[in-house]
Amino acid sequence: MQYLAIDVGGTTTKYGLVSATGALSQQGEQPTMRASLADFMASLTGLIRLHKAHVAGIGLALPGVIDSQQGLVKASATLPFLEGLVLGTQLTTAADLTVPILIENDGNAAALAEHWRGNLAGTMNSAMVVLGTGVGASLFLNGQLYHGSHYVAGEPSFMVTNGLTPIMREQTAA
Secondary structure: OEEEEEEEOOOEEEEEEEEOOOOEEEEEEEEOOOOOHHHHHHHHHHHHHHHHHHOOOEEEEEOOEEEOOOOEEEEOOOOHHHOOOEHHHHHHHHOOOOOOEEEEEHHHHHHHHHHHHOOOOOOOOEEEEEEOOOEEEEEEEOOEEOOOOOOOOEOHHHOOOOOOOOOOOOOOOO
16 A cells, blocks of 8 residues: 655655555655646646555645645645645545545644654654745644644744734934
């Protein structure tokens, strides 16, 4: 049994076929289509269609604030056209999927992988910072990924400040 793992980054979309034990059997990458929702969906749907007959499920990691329970993209500075979209439902329909698709913030997805098979394996309380086009941060408390406020955990480089503006130092005339 294999799963299609897709990591949508700011520049490239990386993907691989992963077994239930974590063995990687195939991998590749393609440019991330950032011009429009139509281009993005066509690119991602094409990738999924190539592999859907061979997988039992799909994991999609995206930059931004993601409600993984609903598959909803709440905010995405790098892919703003996805905001408000229940992407899991859209991809299921567009790619005619019969397997589940799970969507998670990319930093959280990386931390989940590390907690499963990597440097965080066996830890109860740990943190991880991911540096890429943006900055991701994840936190494990009592062995569970903390999903608390996504505006604090997950995407600190694109934090929402609820309309607060930064305090600017007054300039003095010389």
